[in-house]
Amino acid sequence: PPATLPRHDRRVTYPADTAPVRADERFDEDQVATYLRRHVPDIGDRPITFAQFPGGKANLTYLALAGDLELVLRRPPHGPVAPGSHDMAREHAVLSVLWQAYPRAPRAYHYCDDPAVMGKEFFVMERRRGVVIREAWPPGFPDDDAVKRRLAEDLVDALAELHLVDYEAIGLGGLGRPDGFVDRQVAGWTKRWELAKTDEVPAMEELAVRLGRSAPAPQAATLLHNDFKLDNTMVDFAGNVVAVFDWDMATTGDPLVDLGTALAYWADPDDPTYLIFGEGAVTLAPWMSRDEVADRYATASGFDLAGLRFYEALAMFRLTVIIQQIYVRWVRGQTKDERFAALGDFVPALAEQGLALADGL
Numbered sequence: 001p002p003a004t005l006p007r008h009d010r011r012v013t014y015p016a017d018t019a020p021v022r023a024d025e026r027f028d029e030d031q032v033a034t035y036l037r038r039h040v041p042d043i044g045d046r047p048i049t050f051a052q053f054p055g056g057k058a059n060l061t062y063l064a065l066a067g068d069l070e071l072v073l074r075r076p077p078h079g080p081v082a083p084g085s086h087d088m089a090r091e092h093a094v095l096s097v098l099w100q101a102y103p104r105a106p107r108a109y110h111y112c113d114d115p116a117v118m119g120k121e122f123f124v125m126e127r128r129r130g131v132v133i134r135e136a137w138p139p140g141f142p143d144d145d146a147v148k149r150r151l152a153e154d155l156v157d158a159l160a161e162l163h164l165v166d167y168e169a170i171g172l173g174g175l176g177r178p179d180g181f182v183d184r185q186v187a188g189w190t191k192r193w194e195l196a197k198t199d200e201v202p203a204m205e206e207l208a209v210r211l212g213r214s215a216p217a218p219q220a221a222t223l224l225h226n227d228f229k230l231d232n233t234m235v236d237f238a239g240n241v242v243a244v245f246d247w248d249m250a251t252t253g254d255p256l257v258d259l260g261t262a263l264a265y266w267a268d269p270d271d272p273t274y275l276i277f278g279e280g281a282v283t284l285a286p287w288m289s290r291d292e293v294a295d296r297y298a299t300a301s302g303f304d305l306a307g308l309r310f311y312e313a314l315a316m317f318r319l320t321v322i323i324q325q326i327y328v329r330w331v332r333g334q335t336k337d338e339r340f341a342a343l344g345d346f347v348p349a350l351a352e353q354g355l356a357l358a359d360g361l
Helices: 029-039 088-098 145-163 181-196 202-212 255-265 272-276 290-301 308-331 343-357
Strands: 049-053 060-066 069-075 108-112 122-126 222-224 233-235 241-244 251-253
Touching (some): 029 060, 145 233, 145 241, 181 251, 181 308, 202 343, 255 290, 255 308, 308 343
Antiparallel strands (some): 049 060, 060 069, 069 122, 108 122, 222 251
């Protein structure tokens, strides 16, 4: 770590984003505190307290507070995880260098590969301040069309900027295998579906077939976030994206995979995706249409968006699998978080939406 880690700027106040650690997601706090004192020199002998960032639905994220020093700890969820997902070593490797070329990425400081310390491997990273927008606009966020338009534009710009990073120059040339990336995405998400499904969903089987026979040739290989969406970012009250989180699936490959993912979540209020996730779900579509997103991204990145429909269908296929993976953890008793209990009801409708996007492929 650097000689001095970032401190919280208390001149700006954002809504509280932590809560007491959930009962079924606790860990040995004394053991983890001892480990942090040994490996993060800035902490010294100060007492450490822990809280949890409760909003996410996959990896577990905690705050370690030692005086005015704030650190974030990230680890996988309890129970078995899907192959290639929740990769803390990968996330740490990316964030330990990406901040140099992409300031929206928080800096990672230390990786612990010993699961005995916290129950699973984890890493320590910089704390950013702002708001993470999920199911509803947060208290205090400006109810202003200009700010929301600015946020929509900056989210698109953040994606384009990422895809223009010279990832080899910062030491990430060995991350992923760009050749054949899209074909492996289709095959990999199909396998994850088979491992996680609890019921037969014919639309998913048909969608997998269509995607498998129609993958376009990539026009470039770029650094990919691989789950780029609004609630994986942190924003300030002016509508600026101040951090991009959740890099555990980051890789290199076709940039339009990331754009397709972003568009899958960019729902109009009458879209099935929006209705599935609830009428209170946040959408940026009223302030920037999906066509405008594509146009702005194309202008900023220089990439050709022909064939974008394939990437949108792939994104819906993947989103359906992710929702199923979260739901099956609840079914198997690997989490007691009741938010996950109803997710299985969403899966067939999401699959149908993906199949509609794949029409003609």
